Amino acid sequence: MKILIINGNYRSGTTWLQKILDNNKKIIICSQPFFELFKLFENYIIKTHKIAGIIDFPSGILSFKKLPTTLLYDKFIKKKHLIDIINQIITSKDKERFNHTNLKFYKFFKKKILKKNNFLSFSEVLNYIVETIIIYRGEDLNKISYVGFKEGYLTSLLPLLLKVKNCKIINMIRDPREIAYSRNYSKNSDLKDFDIRTKHPTIMIGLLCKNNMQMSEKLKKNKKFLLVNFNKLILKKKIEIKKISKFLNIEIKIKKTLINKENNKIWSANTGGNKKNGNYGVNWKTNMKNYEIAVIEKICDKYMLKNNYKKIYKDKNELNKIVSNFSENTNYLKKWSKKKYFINYDNKFINKFKI
Known part of the structure; x- marks a missing residue:
């Protein structure tokens, strides 16, 4: 049995791919079971690197130059703290979470952790998560490949996760402007993952997308890593699915009806869209503000070109002028994202994320 992880920024098709794979008899892959573990791990790395001022920073933005494999085995996680987090999830009023990963997972996971030592490593907890997924899904392990x-x-x-034994990673990218538009301009009232009345800072979205594309470029030759482009998966399904099948050595087919295995209900694809337009992000060019487009193109720069995302602002002087006058409207931002470094564009701040 191998471990499979799908990574990608929001609105980049990760849930769709997860449902496609989870509806295959040889794969069990749930959705966002325990994000808190990865947040703990990233904060631990920040602390060990003695990086000032960015604890509780949005995950996925930092780009660490060198991460020793030993970090996987440091016993920095307190069992008591882990149990407290699990209890908070179990008693949470946010029932939407259990449509991603069933409540049974957390109850089984808690029982498993209670039997363990007082201090645990990231590697140990990751394996316990995988073991718990098998238990609560009740599948025959002999028939499961991933x-x-x-x-x-x-x-x-991602560089550290690739060092985990028998772990493969599929990383999804999408045009950053589509992601920004799909996240901040969606009018789909059925969305449960986030409040469509609020927005995420444009600079933050740009940094998340840049790091994801940059990391993909860095890891693309690793045999345990596969890059999947959302736009190609939409337009050239057969080719991309064939590529995924080869990577996993399993025949993958997209079923007409996809089931959410957490609640056994039919899953509706492309929640970032609306009933008339399943791929909501494609409208970015005519609907996004010019300064939002400019900021994202400035941040993502060469990585957009590497992935064939054509830039609107080809004149650097025009681009820099727009970006220098950029100031985010904080009225609609989520409270946790109202950080000063996401409000105005600052080159020194942007370049800080190469640690």
């Missing part, structure tokens, strides 16, 4: 999950914002940790 067990895993999809998570957003793991980009900073």
Whole structure:
């Protein structure tokens, strides 16, 4: 049995791919079972690197130059703290979470952790997550080739995760302007993952997308890593699915009806869209503000070109002029994202994320 992880920024098709794979008899892959573990791990790395001022920073933005494999085995996680987090999830009023990963997972996971030592490593907890997924899904392990999950914002940790034994990673990218538009301009009232009345800072979205594309470029030759382009998966399904099948050595087919295995209900694809337009992000060019487009193109720059995302602002002087006058409207931002470095464009701040 191998571990499979799907990574990618929000609105980049990770949930769709997770449902496609989870509806295959040889794969069990749930959705965002325990993001808190990866946040703990990233904060631990930040602390060990003695990086000032960015604890509780949005995950997935930092780009660490060198991460020793030993970090996987440091016993920095307190069992008591882990149990507290699990209890908070179990008693949470946010029932939408259990449509991603069933409540049974957390109850089984808690029982498993209670039997363990007082201090645990990231590697140990990751294996316990995988073991728990098998238990609560009740599948025959002899018939399963891959067990895993999809998570957003793991980009900073991908080099380390690839060092985990028998672990493969599928990383999804999408045009950053489509992601920004799909996240901040969606009018789909059925969305449960986020409040469509609020927005995420344009600079933050740009940094997340840049790091994801940059990391993909860095890891693309690793045999345990596969890059999947959302736009190609939409337009050239057969070719991309064939590529995924070869990577996993399993025949993958997209079923007409996809089931959410957490609640056994039919899953509706492309929640970032609306009933008339399944791929909501394609409208970015005519609907996004020019300064939002400019900021994203400035941040993502060469990585957009590497992935054939054509830039609107080809004149650097025009681009720099727009960006220098950029100031985010904070009225609609989520409270946690109202950080000063996401409000105005600052080159020194942008270049800080190469640690």
